[in-house]
Amino acid sequence: MEPGGDVELRGGLKVPASDLVWRTSKSGGPGGQHANTSNTRVELVFEVAKSSLPEWAQARILARCTDPVKVIAADERSLWQNRRLAMVRLQTKLDAALAPTIRRVPTRPSRGSVQRRLDAKQANAERKAQRRRPLPE
Template identity: 40%
Template sequence: MLEITDNITLQDWELSESFMRASGPGGQNVNKVATAVELRFEAARCPALTPAVKSRLKRLAGRRWTKEGAILLQCDETRSQQRNRELVRDRLVALIRQALVAPKRRIATKPTRGSVKRRLESKKQRSAIKSNRGKITPE
């Protein structure tokens, strides 16, 4: 089980890990030990998440969201398999916590009369500057 918040926990069946050989530092160890971790989280089938959270999670996950509704996260930053497992789980928790926060609705406001007047005045000044750049006609 993976605890996200006090009332949201992910069950073991929702998470699956696979290990593979990592690239990068490690010397001969890289060719022998599978230290990279790929975590698969079945987000679409998760009963702990509401549909609104799932849709925000899908948007946040981007290309990591599969057609089956799972999220794939990979980590091969360290030489230790255990540390990579911790890092990838932390990333998943952070992603879900970010999806739990509902964005504030933007309330449309009208510009003030003064700001409209200032904008139009600056446009007139700019127009005057540009119109003076025209060809000079000989008299």
């Protein structure tokens, strides 16, 4: 994935580079004077509502992410590497938001598991009954 290019998403969707807003600022961390003078921290902003994605994709992303989607990368000393890292993070975030939800299929407990549960309950009740003070005769 080339920084400044399109972001390819699942299902053949693409976020064109024109929909992305790049901001740079000074990064903290290691790097000495280079870190003090260079704008290597990258913030990548993607406004979902104004994007050219289909409406169903926009709705799914907006249901799971805030608008605009922001990604920050300041891990590397190089601006280019941070841009690449920001694009990968945006792709990962959007792919996760576009993933279809897997619906849980309800299942019934097996007859054996129900019987084991009831046997354990009965054994526990008997154990506690033995701790009680005996009734006077």
